[in-house]
Amino acid sequence: xxxxxxxxxxxxxxxxxxxxxxxxxxxxxxxxxxxxxxxxxxxxxxxxxxxxxxxxxxxxxxxxxxxxxxxxxxxxxxxxxxxxxxxxxxxxxxxxxxxxxxxxxxxxxxxxxxxxxxxxxxxxxxxxxxxxxxxxxxxxxxxxxxxxxxxxxxxxxxxxxxxxxxxxxxxxxxxxxxxxxxxxxxxxxxxxxxxxxxxxxxxxxxxxxxxxxxxxxxxxxxxxxxxxxxxxxxxxxxxxxxxxxxxxxxxxxxxxxxxxxxxxxxxxxxxxxxxxxxxxxxxxxxxxxxxxxxxxxxxxxxxxxxxxxxxxxxxxxxxxxxxxxxxxxxxxxxxxxxxxxxxxxxxxxxxxxxxxxxxxxxxxxxxxxxxxxxxxxxxxxxxxxxxxxxxxxxxxxxxxxxxxxxxxxxxxxxxxxxxxxxxxxxxxxxxxxxxxxxxxxxxxxxxxxxxxxxxxxxxxxxxxxxxxxxxxxxxxxxxxxxxxxxxxxxxxxxxxxxxxxx
Numbered sequence: 094x095x096x097x098x099x100x101x102x103x104x105x106x107x108x109x110x111x112x113x114x115x116x117x118x119x120x121x122x123x124x125x126x127x128x129x130x131x132x133x134x135x136x137x138x139x140x141x142x143x144x145x146x147x148x149x150x151x152x153x154x155x156x157x158x159x160x161x162x163x164x165x166x167x168x169x170x171x172x173x174x175x176x177x178x179x180x181x182x183x184x185x186x187x188x189x190x191x192x193x194x195x196x197x198x199x200x201x202x203x204x205x206x207x208x209x210x211x212x213x214x215x216x217x218x219x220x221x222x223x224x225x226x227x228x229x230x231x232x233x234x235x236x237x238x239x240x241x242x243x244x245x246x247x248x249x250x251x252x253x254x255x256x257x258x259x260x261x262x263x264x265x266x267x268x269x270x271x272x273x274x275x276x277x278x279x280x281x282x283x284x285x286x287x288x289x290x291x292x293x294x295x296x297x298x299x300x301x302x303x304x305x306x307x308x309x310x311x312x313x314x315x316x317x318x319x320x321x322x323x324x325x326x327x328x329x330x331x332x333x334x335x336x337x338x339x340x341x342x343x344x345x346x347x348x349x350x351x352x353x354x355x356x357x358x359x360x361x362x363x364x365x366x367x368x369x370x371x372x373x374x375x376x377x378x379x380x381x382x383x384x385x386x387x388x389x390x391x392x393x394x395x396x397x398x399x400x401x402x403x404x405x406x407x408x409x410x411x412x413x414x415x416x417x418x419x420x421x422x423x424x425x426x427x428x429x430x431x432x433x434x435x436x437x438x439x440x441x442x443x444x445x446x447x448x449x450x451x452x453x454x455x456x457x458x459x460x461x462x463x464x465x466x467x468x469x470x471x472x473x474x475x476x477x478x479x480x481x482x483x484x485x486x487x488x489x490x491x492x493x494x495x496x497x498x499x500x501x502x503x504x505x506x507x508x509x510x511x512x513x514x515x516x517x518x519x520x521x522x523x524x525x526x527x528x529x530x531x532x533x534x535x536x537x538x539x540x541x542x543x544x545x546x547x548x549x550x551x552x553x554x555x556x557x558x559x560x561x562x563x564x565x566x567x568x569x570x571x572x573x574x575x576x577x578x579x580x581x582x583x584x585x586x587x588x589x590x591x592x593x594x595x
Contacts, residue, residue: 110179111148112140115169117188118154129154132184139182139214147182158191173207185215265367268374272367274336276360277327278381289360289378295330296381299355303382306356306390312349319347326351357394362387394569410437411571412580416462418443419583421452427459436460439582455582462580463570465588470564470573473592477557484554491547498543502536509533556594 114136118129129152140147151165172178181204183189190196204211204220211220261271269287278299282288298319305315325333326347359366363380366373416425418441425439437459443452509529516526556576563573578593 111177112145112180112182113169113172113178114147114150115166115181115183115188116150116152116154117156117158117163117166118152119157132188135184135214136182139212145180158187158189161190161192161195170203173203173209178209180210180212182212182214184213186213186218189213262368262372265365265372266374268365268377270365270367270377274331276358277330277355278361279378280334289365291379291381295327298324299361299381302352302355303361303386303390306393307386312352312356315352316347316349319352353394356390359387409571411574412459412462412577415574415577415579416457417579417581418452418455419581419587419589420455423452425455425457425582453584455584457582457586457588461586462582462588466570466577466580466590467564467566469590470560473594474557474561474564479554479557487550488547491543491550495540495543495547498536498540502533502540505529505533505536553595560594 114133116129116132116136118132133150136147136150139145151169153163153165156163156166169178169181186196189199200211200220203209212218264271264287270281270289271287275281275289275292278292278296279289280292282290302315302319305318306312310318324347326345328336329345355361361381362384363378364373364375364384365377410427413427414424416427416439417423418425421441421443423441423443426442427437427439430436430438438456439459439462440456441452441454443454509526509532512521512526512529515521516523559568559573560576562568563570576592576594578591581589581591583589
């Protein structure tokens with residue numbers, strides 16, 4: 094009997110370690126069949142059909158496929174590197190991710206180099222029949238099909254997000270409510286979820302809050318009234334109505350923030366202000382407060398922010414930590430005027446604590462500081478003025494540029510995909526493919542930069558409009574205090590504002 098050759102021993106079939114399921118639910122998920130449980134069920138059925146037990150699951154709930162820093166995904170990669178995983182099963186390739194290049198890296202390099210089998214059920218893709226299999230025809234077919242799927246998934250992710258944003262913006266323009274939850278005092282209409290209607294119970298509380306504010310009761314007094322009568326907070330009331338989810342319930346009591354949110358929310362006047370573009374539409378639903386009463390309450394809040402305080406109550410120190418002594422560079426402390434009168438001033442903490450030999454000490458009345466801020470704010474706004482027409486023109490230029498770059502990126506990707514197929518089939522070298530791939534990556538980066546520049550310009554314009562409103566005292570100074578880096582009080586009554594505006 095002939096001896097068996099020892100030069101070419103038969104390849105041993107690898108012993109399976111752990112077969113795991115990976116599940117990702119997108120933040121923009123609109124597929125009722127793509128829930129976590131449905132993905133798990135599909136993976137379980139695959140395991141039963143192929144007699145492969147699914148040992149555990151890695152689940153990222155509410156994460157975009159464009160990101161690869163998802164916690165469960167990172168944990169799975171670490172377990173692969175530790176040799177704990179032999180096979181990964183997903184519903185479809187888009188669960189792994191929606192970035193063409195990165196997904197390709199995991200499928201073509203990372204998984205094979207770690208001897209990990211990858212199965213995508215809906216795509217009918219299994220590396221046992223593709224990358225790992227030695228059958229050349231199956232190998233080429235699987236490897237040339239995956240870039241097409243990856244490219245499609247990435248484009249779907251981008252287009253889906255854009256479509257959702259466009260639809261929401263269109264709804265906002267037409268005065269339809271697009272929020273996930275109705276404000277306290279309202280509920281979504283059972284006939285039309287985009288229409289707000291008063292909640293008969295909660296609306297009584299909201300009307301009472303506005304009534305008390307209009308009659309001169311301060312926020313603290315309103316909070317005391319609500320808590321004294323044991324009235325449920327907005328989140329408690331929503332819980333009682335069936336709200337589920339991970340929301341902060343606080344300590345169960347009303348506070349100044351929740352009351353002021355209601356008193357400054359223009360939704361209660363029957364107007365909706367929604368979306369990234371802050372689309373404002375009047376008379377969209379029944380108001381719970383008269384607009385004139387609402388505006389009067391806002392002016393009272395603004396008066397407090399400008400230190401014009403009714404009822405002798407001191408305003409909050411909105412400049413806390415921002416007023417700096419020009420002598421020693423230390424922070425200045427806010428204090429009451431003589432005899433605790435209804436005015437305030439700032440004085441150097443260093444001088445107060447360490448003596449005049451450490452700092453001569455600067456002093457300024459709060460009123461003078463506010464006046465200096467308004468004067469210099471007007472100068473800043475005039476220097477950086479952006480007209481509406483200039484803004485619209487610039488946005489149009491960005492939009493046209495992004496449209497052109499999107500077309501270039503798509504063309505570059507298609508070209509890279511074609512060269513990828515040629516590379517897999519041995520028609521071109523790896524270096525030739527990498528050159529084309531670099532062009533596609535560069536086109537993608539240029540598009541990202543243009544998109545980010547457009548978003549940054551929108552933020553710049555929104556910030557400018559806010560500063561403009563504050564300079565004319567249409568909004569409280571407290572709303573733009575984050576744009577103030579510091580206020581330096583120097584000798585001779587000199588006050589200089591350093592702006593924190595990119």
